Amino acid sequence: MSHLSETGYxxxxxxxxxxxxxxxxxxxxxxxxxxxxxxxxxxxxTAWRAEDIQALIERM
Known part of the structure; x- marks a missing residue:
């Protein structure tokens, strides 16, 4: 998986x-x-917060 920044959209x-x-x-x-x-x-x-996507990945 590519690197996901910790903040941003x-x-x-x-x-x-x-x-x-x-x-x-x-x-x-x-x-x-x-x-x-x-x-x-x-x-x-519309954009998604990188933090929310990271949390979703961790829950999966």
Whole structure:
């Protein structure tokens, strides 16, 4: 696995390289509470905190 920074934000393509699921499964997982919710950076831009993704990896 590639190095994941400890802080910052990841866009969806970067997240899906780390968590190998399709976009539909990712968004359904967010609605179900399985995956962390993203942070809206603008009206059309969502990103995920690197800390949240790291915590998800550790739980898996």
């Amino acid at each position: 990841l866009r969806l393509p970067e997240v899906l390289k780390i968590i190998p699921v399709c976009k539909t499964v990712w968004w359904e997982g967010i609605k179900a509470g399985k995956y962390p919710a993203g942070v809206k950076l603008s009206a059309r831009c």
